[in-house]
Amino acid sequence: SQQGEEDPQALSIQEGENATMNCSYKTSINNLQWYRQNSGRGLVHLILIRSNEREKHSGRLRVTLDTSKKSSSLLITASRAADTASYFCATDAWGIQGAQKLVFGQGTRLTINP
Amino acid sequence: GAGVSQSPRYKVAKRGQDVALRCDPISGHVSLFWYQQALGQGPEFLTYFQNEAQLDKSGLPSDRFFAERPEGSVSTLKIQRTQQEDSAVYLCASSPSGSGSPLHFGNGTRLTVT
Numbered sequence: 001s002q003q004g005e006e007d008p009q010a011l012s013i014q015e016g017e018n019a020t021m022n023c024s025y026k027t028s029i030n031n032l033q034w035y036r037q038n039s040g041r042g043l044v045h046l047i048l049i050r051s052n053e054r055e056k057h058s059g060r061l062r063v064t065l066d067t068s069k070k071s072s073s074l075l076i077t078a079s080r081a082a083d084t085a086s087y088f089c090a091t092d093a094w095g096i097q098g099a100q101k102l103v104f105g106q107g108t109r110l111t112i113n114p
Numbered sequence: 115g116a117g118v119s120q121s122p123r124y125k126v127a128k129r130g131q132d133v134a135l136r137c138d139p140i141s142g143h144v145s146l147f148w149y150q151q152a153l154g155q156g157p158e159f160l161t162y163f164q165n166e167a168q169l170d171k172s173g174l175p176s177d178r179f180f181a182e183r184p185e186g187s188v189s190t191l192k193i194q195r196t197q198q199e200d201s202a203v204y205l206c207a208s209s210p211s212g213s214g215s216p217l218h219f220g221n222g223t224r225l226t227v228t
Contacts, residue, residue, distance in 0.1 A: 031214050042118070042205055042219030043157070088156050092214040100214045101147065101170060104156035 005105055006089060012111040019076045021108040023089030024069075030092050032065055033102065034074050037086045046074075046087075079112045086110070118220035120206050126226045127196045135191045135223045139208030146189050147217060148181055149205040157205055163189060175200075196227045 007022045025032070031050045035043040049056045049065045049072065056063045062075040076083055086109045090102040119138040127133050139146050145164055149157035150173075159173040165186035174181070178197075183189040193200055203224050207217035 033216060035217075035219075040221070042221045043207075043217070044219070045216035048216055101159050101162055102214070102217060103159065104149075106156045 006087070006108040008108060009106065010109045010111070012113060013079060015079060015081055015112050015114050017079055019079050019083070019110055019112075021074045021087050021110070023072045023074070023105055025072075025089070025091045025105075026070065027091075027093070029067075030100075032063075032072050033090045034061075034063060034072075035088045035090060035104075037088065037107070039085075043088065076110075079110075081112050081114050084110060084112045118206055118208055118218050120204075120220035120223050122223060123221065124224050124226075126228060129197060129227055130195055132192065132194045133196055133225065135193075135204050135206075135225070137189045137191070137206030137220060139187065139189070139206070140218055141187075143208035143210055143218070144186075145209045145211060146183055147207045147209075148189070148191050149207065150175075151203045151205055151222070153202075160191070160204075193225075196225075198227050201225055201227045 005024050013019055029051055031048055033048045034046045036046055037043045047058050047063050049063050051067055060077045065072045086107045088104045088107045090104045092100050093103045121136045147162050148160040150160055151157045161181045162170040163183040166183050178194045180192045203222040205219055205222045207219045209215045209217050
């Protein structure tokens with residue numbers, strides 16, 4: 001089962017515009033991560049935000065976390081055609097024997113139109 | 115190695131055949147994960163290894179699925195008597211530790227069961 005839900009499921013914008021994707025989750029977390037997946041490829045880690053952080057930046061990426069609402073957002077500024085990909089949020093979950101695993105959402109499919 | 119390597123890249127199996135999918139993690143990475151990704155969905159956790167120990171196999175869909183990592187490096191995911199519902203991309207990921215750190219993914223094996 002998947003803990004996170006991304007919104008919207010698909011987003012199409014013009015190059016140069018900003019793209020915002022949201023993620024909601026159900027249980028308490030230690031950290032939340034965002035990944036990107038290009039078609040036919042594996043996932044690439046973008047950014048990690050800890051539960052005691054509210055905002056984090058990395059280049060054109062800005063992530064916010066609201067633990068009271070159990071939600072996060074990913075903002076990509078000044079989008080480029082190369083940003084076209086699916087974006088997933090992932091939260092940590094404690095499994096059997098204390099092993100920590102990441103649980104992924106359904107993803108947002110982002111298309112940047114030139 | 116430069117990254118996580120998975121082979122084969124594509125596998126077509128007739129229903130009822132056994133398949134074996136291989137993952138070469140980044141050298142020195144302690145943690146290894148297997149995920150299953152259906153078309154248009156996020157990755158679903160299958161199993162987790164810390165070195166050679168399989169600490170969590172709660173995500174394996176049935177007893178037809180078996181994973182091993184005998185020497186704490188290369189891992190193999192085996193699916194016996196494949197069914198059409200097993201068709202998916204199988205992703206392997208590794209990380210230096212198991213404490214919720216970012217995962218490094220391979221490009222996956224796309225399994226099609228006919």
